[in-house]
Every structure is written in C-alpha cells, then in structure tokens.
Amino acid sequence: MFLDRAKIIIKAGNGGNGSTSFLRNAQTANGGPDGGEGGNGGNIIFVATNSLNTLYDFRFHKKFVAENGENGAKKLQTGANGKDVIIKVPCGTVIKDAENGKIIADLYSDGMTFLALRGGNGGHGNAYYKSSIKQAPHYSQTGEITKQREVILELKTIADVGLVGFPNAGKSTLLSCISNANPKIANYPFTTIYPNLGVCEVKGQTFVVADIPGLIEGASEGQGLGHYFLRHVERVRLIIHLVDISQSDGRDFIEDYKIINEELVKYSDELAKTPQLVALSKIDLLDEQTLKERKLRFEKEIGEKYIEISGATYQGIEQLKLKTLELLSKLPKKQPSKIEEIDFDKKDSQSINITRDDDGAFVVSGGKIDNFIRGVVLSDTRSFAYFQNRLQEMGIIDMLKERGLKNGGMVKIKDIVFEYFE
Ligand SMILES: Nc1nc2c(ncn2[C@@H]2O[C@H](COP(=O)(O)OP(=O)(O)OP(=O)(O)O)[C@@H](O)[C@H]2O)c(=O)[nH]1
Ligand SMILES: [Mg+2]
Structure with missing residues (x-):
C-alpha cells in the first residue's frame, strides 16, 4: 500500500544525571569529589533514501524515542551517550512541525540528513563543581529532559516529468514504453492508484518520469483520486499531458484537454504554469482520415504543439523522448521547498x-x-x-x-x- 502522509511523534533522549560521589578507599581518608558526568541523550535524525518510495512504514510505527544518556558514576565515570534514532524516509519527504504546519526540512536527495531533535545534555558530576573555594561540592546536575514533538511527513515525489491525463488515457502504458518501470496497465479507469516512477534514458542522458492516477472533472473538489496525487507532480519541471485522441472512453478529446487544464489551475497556479508537452495518444486506433480530422480540430481549437503517439505500435515514442529531453535541457531544476526560519528544536532557557x-x-x-x-x-x-x-x-x-x-x-x-x- 502507498502512503504519502503521516504524523509521527519524535523524542530525543534525556541527558543522564551527573553523579555525586567522593573518593573513598583504604589509602585516602578524605578523597575529593569524583562524581562523573552524565551522558548525552540520543538525537533524532531523518535520512532520505532511494530504497523507499512510500511512507507506509509509518502507518503502524508512529513513535520514535532516542535512548537516554546514562548517569555518571563514581571514580569520574562518564555515562554513555544514548544511541541516536535514524528515521529513513523516501527522497522527496517534506517534514513539517505539526504544531504550526511550518516546513522544517525537505529531504529531496538520496542520503540527505536532517537533525530534527538534539539529545539532552548530560548533567555535570560533583567533580565538575570542585573549585578552590568549594573543595567538596555535595551536588551534581541532573540531565536535561527533552520534550516530545510531533511532525508531519509529506511525500512529494521528485521527478523531472509528470504524466497527467484522464484515467485510461494511456499514461502507465507510456511510462512502460519509455522507461524501466513496470506499472500496472488495464482497460479500466484508476488502474494506477499511486504514483509510479520510471527512469528514461535518451542519448546517454536520463530523466525521471512520474505516472500518477488519472484526473477527472471535479478532481480539485476531491472527485476521483488524481487531485490527491497532484502533490507528486508539484515539483516536476515538465508535464506530459496525455489526451486520448481515439476517444475510446466515449468522451470528446478536446473537452478532456480543457478539463485537465482547468483542474491544474484549480489546484495551483504553479502547476498550471508548469510547461506542458501535449501527447495525443492511441493514434493506432484511428483510421488515417479520422486522425487527420481530429488533429486539425486540435490545431484549430487549441493551437498548442503536440506529438502523436501510440503505446501499442510505438509510433512517436522516440520522438516524444527526444522532445522531452530537449525541453528539459532548457528548464531549470526545481528548487526544494522553502524551509521556514523557526527554531523547531527550541530549547527555552529564558522564560519565567x-x-x-x-x-x-x-x-x-x-x-x-x-x-x-x-x-x-x-x-x-x-x-x-x-x-x-x-x-x-x-x-x-x-x-x-x-x-x-x-x-x-x-x-x-x-x-x-x-x-x-x-
Ligand atoms: N490501442 C492502444 N491502447 C492503448 C494505448 N495506450 C494505452 N492503451 C490501453 O488503454 C488502457 C489504459 O491504459 P493505461 O496505460 O492503464 O492508462 P492510464 O492512463 O495509466 O489509466 P489510469 O491508471 O487508470 O489513470 C489499457 O487497456 C491499455 O492497454 C495505445 O497507444 N493504443
Ligand atoms: Mg495508470
């Protein structure tokens, strides 16, 4: 199952207590303070990895607590530091502070890390407080207690190209034609229920293509599945807009084209502004004359450039790959999400x-x-x-x-x- 949003609880480890102890042995009658330092608590660290593509693991595992530091002990023994907890997330995971919805991290590339919560400092042992005027301090410091926090994880797939269109338009078929991906393909709407990624190779260069569930009219008001998944094309540089020119589902292809664009506008201005490459699909299902007429209609009524393709006969597929590469070479890389300037791991040391x-x-x-x-x-x-x-x-x-x-x-x-x- 696919899951692209999760709320989890995280807590760094508490610091260990410092020790209050005095050296006592047969040779030393009045030994000095020898209480050791407490260890530091473990940190909470997120790491992005290519080996995950869903937040599914967080469906049942919702609380992550790092180990506490050990207490200090006599003979100046320092307590061990608590172990860190490393939380693996798929690349493209945006982390938000659940308290205010602000973005605190965007782990967009493999291996990126984010230190979310620092473990509490260990307390000082009484040996630390020894000074010329205080030879035998009878106190030590307890470890710092950390607070648990809640964060929202949101997966926003990182791909160069997003395939957008009505259900059954042939998006997954196209993905399987141009990339190494092996998505489910079937002759019913909503075959794809979560985004698929594929790597496409052209002229020794590669780009990543995301296939998302089909959009329908009213998607932006929650109809169907597609709108929910538009988040996964928010960060693409180019949209390939697939339009089934064969009208195999009985709708008008010009209307289809317009409806999808309206839904993109309703979702976000930014998505509506993302450059598009129109692909008129399933041309193998039309006779020459009908295809010609429909293409003319598209040129007259819409006037956008397009590429005609067939996932069945591979017509136009090579051309589409080349055109995509050419367009991508001119488009800037998308910037990661803006990280808000908040002190998430705030350590309040001033308020009374x-x-x-x-x-x-x-x-x-x-x-x-x-x-x-x-x-x-x-x-x-x-x-x-x-x-x-x-x-x-x-x-x-x-x-x-x-x-x-x-x-x-x-x-x-x-x-x-x-x-x-x-
Ligand atoms: N003849 C023909 N059939 C195609 C072509 N492309 C896709 N199909 C068929 O159309 C049906 C839908 O294809 P999919 O690739 O699953 O469509 P999709 O856009 O991914 O659909 P959803 O995942 O439901 O949104 C399948 O039966 C495909 O075999 C094509 O170019 N020619
Ligand atoms: Mg599909």
Missing part, C-alpha cells in the same frame, strides 16, 4: 512564569526554571541553601514579592514546595 494556585501558593515555571532546577538535589541541605541563594540572585524572589509574596507564603517550583521567610 509566575501563577497562583487554587490554594494561593505561587507557582514558578518556565524554561529558565527548568534549566536551573537541574542543579538542585533536594535531599541535600547544602544544595537547598544554594538553591535559595540562586533564586535571590536570579531576581525571582523580587518578582514574587512584587506579585504579593509575604513571609510565610507558599512557593512551588516544580516538585519543590517551601514556605518563604526573609
């Missing part, structure tokens, strides 16, 4: 919020607090004294007083609850 609880307690939260609280190990009174000093230094006590904090008032900061006294 003060709110009041139902019981009147002052609740202090925000990124600055999260960051600072990492250094506090509450079971340790010395560390708690340090904590109170820092609250003073950071101006948080003054902020609380401005908000009405008095002696004996309750303050909650994360898991820490204390009564304030001057």
